Amino acid sequence: AVITVCDQPFISTEIINHLVATYYSTGKPIVACQYADTLGVPVLFSKSLFSELATLDSTMGAKKIISKYENEVFSIPFPLGVIDIDTPKDYQQLLVV
Numbered sequence: 001a002v003i004t005v006c007d008q009p010f011i012s013t014e015i016i017n018h019l020v021a022t023y024y025s026t027g028k029p030i031v032a033c034q035y036a037d038t039l040g041v042p043v044l045f046s047k048s049l050f051s052e053l054a055t056l057d058s059t060m061g062a063k064k065i066i067s068k069y070e071n072e073v074f075s076i077p078f079p080l081g082v083i084d085i086d087t088p089k090d091y092q093q094l095l096v097v
Contacts, residue, residue: 010080035081
């Protein structure tokens with residue numbers, strides 16, 4: 001399963017395809033994007049982790065599982081992943097760039 005969020009404007013098909021290709025080439029159960037010294041979304045989880053994902057509630061994100069299995073994570077760079085749009089002001093600032 002690939003998990004993304006809607007507030008990262010620079011998510012692209014290339015990023016998603018890179019997650020999938022990396023999953024198949026490494027065999028790691030988690031492939032996460034790395035940006036701003038963090039691992040996060042978009043992220044791909046192997047089917048073996050679906051039951052754990054299903055136990056997350058609205059207060060816990062997938063980062064809990066990424067942290068739990070940190071030795072089983074392969075990361076891919078996504079420097080623009082740090083940019084997200086949460087407010088109209090964020091959007092206006094993005095338009096200026």
